[in-house]
Amino acid sequence: MSLREQLNEDLKSAMRAKDQARLSVIRSIKAGILAQETRSERTTLDDEGILQVIVKEIKERKDANSEFEKAGRQDLVEKNLKEIEILSSYLPEPLSEDELAQLIDAAITACGATSPKDMGKVMAIVxxxxxGRADGRHVADLVKARLSR
Structure with missing residues (x-):
């Protein structure tokens, strides 16, 4: 089942169960997909494109959480954390630290990177x-650490 079909089925299930939190999140994903498809001259997103939309939704909520925490709005922080949890259920299994290290080492070897100046080449491969399986900032930090040795 494609990710789009999964979202449609989950939308129906959330409607039947009257699960407002899940319903709101799925509608948000579907709106993001529609916006991306409209921007891309009416192309239909594949699973990879839909994953990018979901990752973007998660990032937006994480960024908003830091602002909510500064403002002392714990109720909104908790709401966002629940939404992030729902969004994360659509992402593939996250990579472990060992798997990330192997991918980074393979990319460094493949492009012949030797210094932090080559970080862009490594990140382009990784x-x-x-x-959708690892946080880009975390991976960038790992690449920088590996290249600084």
Whole structure:
């Protein structure tokens, strides 16, 4: 079952169960997909494109959480954390630290990177492999640490 079909089925289930939190999150994902497809001259997103939309939704909520915490709005922080949990259920299994290290080492070897100046080359190889499975900032920190040795 494709991710789009899964979202449609989950939307129906959330409607039947009157699960407002899940319903709201799925509608948000579907709106993001529609917006992306409209921006891309009416192309239909595949599972990879839908994953990018979901990752973007998670990132937006994490960024908003830091602002809510500064403002002392714990109720909104908790709401966002629940939404992040629902969104994360659509992402593939996250990579372990060992798997990330192996991917980074393979990318460094493949492009012949020797210094932090080559970080862009390494990230260009690693990013497509980690999309939706690891945080880009964390991976960038790991790459920088490996290249600084």
């Amino acid at each position: 990013n497509p492999q980690i999309r």
